[in-house]
Amino acid sequence: MAQVLSLGDVSVDVVFKDIKNVHLSVYPPTGRVRISAPHHMTLEGIRLFAVAKIGWIKRHQRKICAQPRETPREFLERESHYLWGRRYLLRLADGDPGVEISSRSIELSAPHQATAATRRQVLEDWYRAEVRRQAAPLLAKWQERLGVSLDRFYVQRMRTKWGSSNPGNRTVRLNLDLARFPVDCLDYVALHELAHFVVANHNEHFAALLDRHMPGWQQVRARLNEGPLAAI
Numbered sequence: 174m175a176q177v178l179s180l181g182d183v184s185v186d187v188v189f190k191d192i193k194n195v196h197l198s199v200y201p202p203t204g205r206v207r208i209s210a211p212h213h214m215t216l217e218g219i220r221l222f223a224v225a226k227i228g229w230i231k232r233h234q235r236k237i238c239a240q241p242r243e244t245p246r247e248f249l250e251r252e253s254h255y256l257w258g259r260r261y262l263l264r265l266a267d268g269d270p271g272v273e274i275s276s277r278s279i280e281l282s283a284p285h286q287a288t289a290a291t292r293r294q295v296l297e298d299w300y301r302a303e304v305r306r307q308a309a310p311l312l313a314k315w316q317e318r319l320g321v322s323l324d325r326f327y328v329q330r331m332r333t334k335w336g337s338s339n340p341g342n343r344t345v346r347l348n349l350d351l352a353r354f355p356v357d358c359l360d361y362v363a364l365h366e367l368a369h370f371v372v373a374n375h376n377e378h379f380a381a382l383l384d385r386h387m388p389g390w391q392q393v394r395a396r397l398n399e400g401p402l403a404a405i
Contacts, residue, residue, distance in 0.1 A: 199234060272296060368383060
């Protein structure tokens with residue numbers, strides 16, 4: 174269970190893990206701060222670390238808050254939605270739940286009296302299937318190139334991460350919102366998560382591994398992280 178440190182107007186979630194080094198992260202969409210720390214560190218030691226990084230934390234929080242946000246989706250006729258980086262217009266149809274795509278539109282079928290929440294669920298289920306379809310060969314490619322083995326992967330809504338991995342269980346989780354971005358963003362996340370099967374931390378060895386397998390990965394990450402955030 175996470176513990177919380179208060180540093181003036183900044184709250185920091187602290188999680189103790191079986192790791193060697195302390196890790197600090199600031200997550201969209203709210204600027205939530207999290208520190209993962211090895212078990213031997215004390216809360217006071219973590220507090221001192223966080224205080225030393227308070228300028229960095231606030232800069233990243235300001236950057237996240239300044240990012241453009243999409244207006245809340247209402248799932249109305251001719252509303253804009255995205256698939257693999259392309260903009261489509263939503264077309265609504267009466268029928269069994271399902272989605273079909275054409276060159277310019279996404280046709281969402283649902284019963285006539287369906288609510289926006291029901292239409293959202295239909296589209297999210299389709300996005301999930303799209304991410305699974307695109308991710309399977311990408312994950313297979315990176316398993317072969319990295320020499321690792323994946324037992325299972327999941328696609329789900331994730332509010333603070335584009336992906337996560339559990340090397341011990343040989344599983345990967347992917348954010349279903351990756352369906353809205355170009356496929357190279359999904360490719361980067363697939364590589365990033367499987368690279369953790371080789372290097373646990375985000376250290377120089379991890380960065381070198383990404384450099385070797387995907388030169389220019391920083392630009393792909395920036396495109397993903399600087400894209401419009403979903404409305405809170």
